[in-house]
Amino acid sequence: MSTVNLIVLILLNLLLQSHAEDYRDIQLTCKKNFYITDCEILDDISELETTKVVNVAAPDEKVKLEKYFRVSNKSFPINMPIGIGELFPNLELLSIVLSPLKFIKRRNFASMEKLTTLDLRYNKIEKVPSKTFYDLPKLTTLNLSGNSIKFLHLDLFLNNPELEEFAAAKNEIKKLSFQTFQKSLKLKRFNVSFNNFQSISFDFTKLPNLTDVVFKNSFECNFEFKIDRNDHADCTHERCTHNLKRFQFWIEKYCAVVSELTGDEDDSPGPDSEKD
Ligand SMILES: *[C@@H]1O[C@H](CO)[C@@H](O)[C@H](O)[C@H]1NC(C)=O
Numbered sequence: 644m645s646t647v648n649l650i651v652l653i654l655l656n657l658l659l660q661s662h663a664e665d666y667r668d669i670q671l672t673c674k675k676n677f678y679i680t681d682c683e684i685l686d687d688i689s690e691l692e693t694t695k696v697v698n699v700a701a702p703d704e705k706v707k708l709e710k711y712f713r714v715s716n717k718s719f720p721i722n723m724p725i726g727i728g729e730l731f732p733n734l735e736l737l738s739i740v741l742s743p744l745k746f747i748k749r750r751n752f753a754s755m756e757k758l759t760t761l762d763l764r765y766n767k768i769e770k771v772p773s774k775t776f777y778d779l780p781k782l783t784t785l786n787l788s789g790n791s792i793k794f795l796h797l798d799l800f801l802n803n804p805e806l807e808e809f810a811a812a813k814n815e816i817k818k819l820s821f822q823t824f825q826k827s828l829k830l831k832r833f834n835v836s837f838n839n840f841q842s843i844s845f846d847f848t849k850l851p852n853l854t855d856v857v858f859k860n861s862f863e864c865n866f867e868f869k870i871d872r873n874d875h876a877d878c879t880h881e882r883c884t885h886n887l888k889r890f891q892f893w894i895e896k897y898c899a900v901v902s903e904l905t906g907d908e909d910d911s912p913g914p915d916s917e918k919d
């Protein structure tokens with residue numbers, strides 16, 4: 644049984660003209676290292692009589708037309724499969740949630756120029772290497788909540804000018820710097836609740852479209868802000884409706900730049916960063 648393959652059940656949204664919400668089950672059978680072009684798709688397993696085996700190395704047009712790719716499976720590998728973008732060049736949404744995924748890197752997101760939503764909630768990700776999302780110029784929504792991320796690289800969103808929603812709640816982030824988001828001028832919603840902030844250096848007034856910021860139960864900084872550009876003051880410790888300037892004042896006063904961390908151990912590329 645040396646060629647026992649890893650089988651991952653994938654829920655994949657088939658974009659039919661009139662049934663945009665229909666999901667289709669697809670079964671991938673892969674060699675042990677999960678290079679996705681070594682996988683075979685057992686198509687439409689829910690309708691067994693029409694089931695056919697698709698060789699992923701030469702995917703049919705149907706596969707190329709898929710826009711959504713969703714996985715949630717405890718048997719998912721700790722390294723993200725390489726080649727998803729080549730297999731699904733029209734991908735707009737990629738969702739890998741509640742799985743053991745631990746390592747991601749820039750190469751995993753190659754050939755996904757159309758991707759707008761990346762949902763990696765509740766995995767085991769500890770590091771997001773430098774420029775991981777550099778090849779996703781259309782990215783508007785990124786959700787990294789529920790991982791073990793400790794650091795956000797300053798160049799993480801250098802090439803994601805469309806970013807509107809960022810969530811990294813329930814991680815272990817210690818330091819938040821405006822530099823990470825300096826090119827994300829369209830940012831509207833920002834959720835970093837439940838982290839371990841020790842240092843926050845962030846000028847929120849530089850992000851003109853920001854409306855929601857959540858720092859709930861993040862160390863001393865425990866806020867949920869609705870920013871109101873009309874300057875209606877209604878501010879409490881827990882919830883705050885205010886304009887950006889006033890909001891910045893609250894952040895500085897209560898989320899306090901506690902201390903600059905000395906030596907960013909997480910800033911250097913990890914030894915595992917090129918491992919497959
Ligand atoms: C997850 O994958 C395993 C093994 O690859 C498979 O047997 C199982 O049915 C899948 N579970 C779900 C919920 O998709």
Ligand SMILES: *[C@@H]1O[C@H](CO)[C@@H](O)[C@H](O)[C@H]1NC(C)=O
Pocket residue numbers: 764784785786787788808809810832834
């Ligand atoms: C991110 O995930 C959390 C937890 O599931 C959810 O509450 C939040 O709405 C999501 N945020 C975005 C921007 O998708």
Ligand SMILES: *[C@@H]1O[C@H](CO)[C@@H](O)[C@H](O)[C@H]1NC(C)=O
Pocket residue numbers: 828829851852
């Ligand atoms: C902010 O939002 C408005 C309205 O949606 C839009 O016209 C404008 O371009 C946005 N600003 C930036 C910097 O993207």
Ligand SMILES: *[C@@H]1O[C@H](CO)[C@@H](O)[C@H](O)[C@H]1NC(C)=O
Pocket residue numbers: 788810812813834835836855857
């Ligand atoms: C922020 O994230 C937390 C944790 O995932 C979630 O419970 C909460 O609903 C989110 N808040 C907003 C406003 O999206």
